[in-house]
Amino acid sequence: MSGVMERTLGILELLSQHAEGLELAVIADRLNMPRSAAHRLLTDLTGAGYVRQRREHGDYSLTTKLVALGLQYLGQSGVIDLSQPLLDRLAESCGELVRLSVIDGERLTWIAKAQGARQGLRYDPDMGSDARLSCSASGLAWMASMSDDDALAMISRQGLGQPEHYGPNAPRTIKQVLAMLNAARKRGYTVTVDTYTSGLSAMAAIVTPANGAPIGVITVAGPTARFTEARMAALAPELLSACQQMAAASGAAPFFRKSSSRSSPEPTTNRTRTRAPSHVA
Numbered sequence: 001m002s003g004v005m006e007r008t009l010g011i012l013e014l015l016s017q018h019a020e021g022l023e024l025a026v027i028a029d030r031l032n033m034p035r036s037a038a039h040r041l042l043t044d045l046t047g048a049g050y051v052r053q054r055r056e057h058g059d060y061s062l063t064t065k066l067v068a069l070g071l072q073y074l075g076q077s078g079v080i081d082l083s084q085p086l087l088d089r090l091a092e093s094c095g096e097l098v099r100l101s102v103i104d105g106e107r108l109t110w111i112a113k114a115q116g117a118r119q120g121l122r123y124d125p126d127m128g129s130d131a132r133l134s135c136s137a138s139g140l141a142w143m144a145s146m147s148d149d150d151a152l153a154m155i156s157r158q159g160l161g162q163p164e165h166y167g168p169n170a171p172r173t174i175k176q177v178l179a180m181l182n183a184a185r186k187r188g189y190t191v192t193v194d195t196y197t198s199g200l201s202a203m204a205a206i207v208t209p210a211n212g213a214p215i216g217v218i219t220v221a222g223p224t225a226r227f228t229e230a231r232m233a234a235l236a237p238e239l240l241s242a243c244q245q246m247a248a249a250s251g252a253a254p255f256f257r258k259s260s261s262r263s264s265p266e267p268t269t270n271r272t273r274t275r276a277p278s279h280v281a
Contacts, residue, residue, distance in 0.1 A: 004041070007031065007033055007037065007038075007041055008041050008044075008045065010031045010033075011027060011031065011038070011041055011042065011045065011051075012045070012050065012051075012062070012066065014027060014030055014031060015027075015051065015060065015061060015062045016062060016066075018061070019061065019062075020059070020061070021054055021058075021059030021060055021061035022059055022060060022061075023058075023059055023060075024038055024039055024042065024060065027042070027060065042060050046060075049063060049065045050062065050063060050065050050066055051063065079100075079102065079111060079112065080111075080112055082246070082249055082250065083100045083112050083246060084112060084114070086218075086242050086245055086246055087099075087100060087112060087113065087114035087218070087242075088114045089242070090114070090116075090218070090220065090238060090239065090242045091114035091115060091116035092114075092116055093116075093235075093238055094116055094220055094235050094238070095116040095222075096116050096220050096221060096222035096227055097113060097114075097115050097116065097220070097221050097222060098113065098114045098115075098116065098218065098219070098220050099112065099113045099114075099138075099218070099219045099221070100112040100113070100216055100217070100218055100219075100246075101131055101138045101216055101217045101219065102215065102216040103142065103214055103215055103216055103217075106154060106157065106158075107130050108130060108131040108133065108136075108138055108139055108142055108217065109130050109131070110131065110138075132158070132161040132166065132196070133154055133155060133158055134155050134158070134159075134160045134161050134170070134171055134177050135160075135161035135166045135167070135170040135171060135192070135195050135196050136161075136192070136195075136196045136202075136204075136219075137190045137191070137192045137195070137196065137202035137203055137204035137219050137221070138190075138202075138204045138217040138219045140177075140180055140181060140184055140190040140192065140204070141184060141189065141190045141204040141205055141206050141217045141219075142206060142214060142217055143155075143177075143181055144181045144184035144185050144190065144206070145206045145208065145214050148178060148181070151177075151178075151181060152174065152178075155174065155177060160172070160173075160174075160177070161196075166195065166196055166197065167192075167194040167195045167196055167197050167198045167199075167200065168194050168198055169192070169193060169194045169195045170195050170196070171195075180192075187236075188205065188236065188240060189203055189204060189205040189236055189239060189240065190202075190203060190204045190205075191203050191229060191232055193224055193229065194224060199223055199224050199225070200221055200222070200223065200224060201221065201222060201223070201224045201227040201228070201229070201232065202219055202220065202221035202222075202227075203219070203220050203221075203232040203235070203236070203239060204217050204218065204219040204220070204239075205217065205218055205239050205240050205243045206243065207243045207246045207247050207250070208243075208247055209247045209248070209250050209251070210247070210248075215247070215250055216246070218239060218242055218243050218246065220232075220235060220239060
């Protein structure tokens with residue numbers, strides 16, 4: 001890793017994955033940089049208020065300053081104000097975790113959620129992380145809205161999620177990914193069982209404004225023991241309706257208005273895109 005900016009961002013990204021903090025030596029080794037360079041950057045980040053050292057010669061960890069910037073940005077973007085009522089209603093209806101991920105370039109990031117489960121098993125992951133496209137319900141829903149060529153290009157850049165890091169049903173080959181994309185296009189939404197996480201089932205559908213590019217994905221997820229494929233099929237009309245409502249209202253949010261000008265794969269006449277089944281269209 002070389003370049004001051006690249007190294008600085010690398011430190012922030014690494015520390016974001018370790019709330020307990022990391023030692024200087026570990027940070028330098030993980031990012032393949034000299035310890036002297038890591039120390040200088042950590043000193044600068046500490047002075048700017050983005051990093052703190054827990055004690056003298058102790059571990060480094062992030063402060064809440066970076067989080068505050070992100071929350072401030074989301075608050076100004078209008079995304080949360082627009083999406084939260086829709087997510088809350090869907091979560092209340094299905095009793096499971098409902099999440100919104102937004103598309104930004106080639107990234108799909110979870111930014112908002114509503115937890116419907118009040119007791120018993122609950123699935124409640126960290127927010128703000130990027131979806132692994134090849135094995136998450138949201139990533140597959142997004143790629144199903146593209147051509148196979150565009151989807152494969154994105155997978156080649158991000159890589160396949162391996163079962164040892166994800167669920168036992170994570171696709172191991174490109175052929176398996178394409179089969180899941182074709183199934184999603186026919187169904188109108190994606191279904192995953194023990195794919196992103198062992199013991200987790202999820203379904204997802206794309207949010208696409210009229211005459212526009214996809215802007216996000218709504219996902220419903222819950223423990224496989226109760227969130228069965230039959231339950232997902234029964235919930236599909238509500239999920240697709242929520243996506244349609246969000247798409248229709250998206251023009252009110254500055255973030256989504258800006259999304260239409262971001263670079264994304266352009267549709268072509270020979271492209272198969274995700275569509276809602278006729279009974280919920």
